[in-house]
Amino acid sequence: MKNIIQSKWDEILKYLIYEYGITEVSYNTWLRPLKVYDVTDHVITVLINDELIGPPSLTVIRNKYELLLKVSIEEIMNEPYEVNFILASQLDKAEKKAEPVAVKKKNNGPNFLNPRYTFDTFVVGGNNEFARAAALAVAENPGEIYNPLFIYGGVGLGKTHLMHSIAHFVLDQNPDTKVLYVTSEKFTNELIDAIQKNTTNQFREKYRSIDILLIDDIQFIIGKERTQEEFFHTFNTLHESKKQIIISSDRPPKEMLTLEDRLRSRFEHGLLADIQSPDYETRMAILRKKEELDGLKIEEDVMRYIATNIKSNIRELEGALTKIVAFSRLKKRELNLLLAEEALQDIISPNEKKIVTPELIVEVVAEHHNITPAEIYSKDKSRNISYPRQIVMYLCRRLTDLSVTEIGKILGGRDHSTVLHGYDKVMNDIENDPSLHNTVDVLIKKINPE
Numbered sequence: 322m323k324n325i326i327q328s329k330w331d332e333i334l335k336y337l338i339y340e341y342g343i344t345e346v347s348y349n350t351w352l353r354p355l356k357v358y359d360v361t362d363h364v365i366t367v368l369i370n371d372e373l374i375g376p377p378s379l380t381v382i383r384n385k386y387e388l389l390l391k392v393s394i395e396e397i398m399n400e401p402y403e404v405n406f407i408l409a410s411q412l413d414k415a416e417k418k419a420e421p422v423a424v425k426k427k428n429n430g431p432n433f434l435n436p437r438y439t440f441d442t443f444v445v446g447g448n449n450e451f452a453r454a455a456a457l458a459v460a461e462n463p464g465e466i467y468n469p470l471f472i473y474g475g476v477g478l479g480k481t482h483l484m485h486s487i488a489h490f491v492l493d494q495n496p497d498t499k500v501l502y503v504t505s506e507k508f509t510n511e512l513i514d515a516i517q518k519n520t521t522n523q524f525r526e527k528y529r530s531i532d533i534l535l536i537d538d539i540q541f542i543i544g545k546e547r548t549q550e551e552f553f554h555t556f557n558t559l560h561e562s563k564k565q566i567i568i569s570s571d572r573p574p575k576e577m578l579t580l581e582d583r584l585r586s587r588f589e590h591g592l593l594a595d596i597q598s599p600d601y602e603t604r605m606a607i608l609r610k611k612e613e614l615d616g617l618k619i620e621e622d623v624m625r626y627i628a629t630n631i632k633s634n635i636r637e638l639e640g641a642l643t644k645i646v647a648f649s650r651l652k653k654r655e656l657n658l659l660l661a662e663e664a665l666q667d668i669i670s671p672n673e674k675k676i677v678t679p680e681l682i683v684e685v686v687a688e689h690h691n692i693t694p695a696e697i698y699s700k701d702k703s704r705n706i707s708y709p710r711q712i713v714m715y716l717c718r719r720l721t722d723l724s725v726t727e728i729g730k731i732l733g734g735r736d737h738s739t740v741l742h743g744y745d746k747v748m749n750d751i752e753n754d755p756s757l758h759n760t761v762d763v764l765i766k767k768i769n770p771e
């Protein structure tokens with residue numbers, strides 16, 4: 322992810338300059354020296370070279386450019402990111418001090434915990450109260466009650482926020498605890514690196530000697546055999562010595578179709594806690610919380626407009642609020658409903674019903690299963706591709722007016738009987754498997770939010 326953001330960084334800054342009329346002097350002074358330092362699960366850590374631009378840089382950049390940066394990132398990346406800043410002067414100190422394993426530093430240290438993601442700022446609703454209670458119980462008694470804790474749920478629903486909350490809580494209670502938060506992507510990259518440099522022993526030592534391991538978005542290790550293998554041993558070592566493991570995923574273990582059975586059964590052995598999409602009241606409460614944290618004052622009707630129209634992803638909900646605030650400041654206009662409608666017209670188009678196309682279905686299903694649309698259209702018959710493809714067939718029949726022949730043609734030239742078979746299979750499975758039922762409901766909501 323870091324590479325992608327890095328490769329788009331110039332584009333993001335360019336967008337910011339042109340869209341918001343930043344002068345060349347301001348750009349050269351404040352923005353050009355900013356570098357992407359790290360990207361972890363929708364949080365970009367930006368390095369400020371304060372040695373070059375002087376001590377006031379952090380305040381100036383936060384006050385003047387943070388919001389614009391967030392909006393520009395969202396425009397270019399098509400999804401919102403949080404932005405954290407780190408000073409070059411601090412970094413030197415942190416790096417010099419950093420011990421190979423101990424990762425006590427909360428913010429700018431190797432954990433990159435977002436200081437905002439704590440239990441205090443986590444709004445509790447019916448959709449997440451179980452997961453939140455489980456997370457708190459684990460934070461209070463690490464390694465003792467639920468091990469592993471497996472938190473799962475759709476994109477942008479607060480899994481990372483809960484994981485960071487556990488880490489903050491534990492470190493506040495006992496700053497000497499060795500807490501390590503990583504995404505499974507980072508775990509994989511570090512492993513690849515260790516293999517190349519012949520340092521797998523150090524890699525193992527690092528991961529197997531910590532007290533609490535939080536591993537985010539575990540679904541990305543599916544299909545990566547060596548990573549699964551390594552993670553399996555790490556898991557066992559930690560588990561046997563009663564060290565706490567917390568895992569997050571976009572789906573429950575049993576829907577991780579090609580995950581090795583021995584890992585799946587380890588995951589299922591602990592506590593599974595899901596997070597669903599928030600209801601209207603919770604969405605409003607989350608917006609109010611953000612308003613409070615950002616020191617904003619927003620009219621009720623504007624909040625209602627956002628909460629009514631953005632339903633399934635809290636990141637987008639918050640991104641919408643950021644966007645209208647930026648819009649109002651930049652255009653120097655009052656923040657009211659009219660302005661909100663204008664600012665959010667790309668995201669919300671209330672009078673237009675979204676047209677459901679097979680391509681949209683393919684995209685949503687592929688994303689959910691962590692495969693590419695091209696694989697859905699392909700001839701690949703392996704189960705981790707063919708089953709999602711059958712879900713696409715099922716959904717195309719349910720949500721579009723297309724005939725089975727047309728659906729088959731679109732899905733890589735398949736026979737109408739293949740489509741019918743896929744449809745029947747998924748329909749039967751849904752009846753017998755509540756979790757698949759749930760997944761299909763989530764997919765339908767994503768495809769057709771109304």
Ligand SMILES: Nc1ncnc2c1ncn2[C@@H]1O[C@H](COP(=O)(O)OP(=O)(O)OP(=O)(O)O)[C@@H](O)[C@H]1O
Binds near residue numbers: 610
């Ligand atoms: N209950 C909540 N209360 C307050 N803020 C929340 C809540 N749930 C999510 N958020 C906010 O929504 C944003 C997205 O949450 P987060 O990054 O934790 O989602 P995620 O489930 O980890 O997403 P992904 O699947 O993309 O990894 C964050 O800014 C987070 O603070």
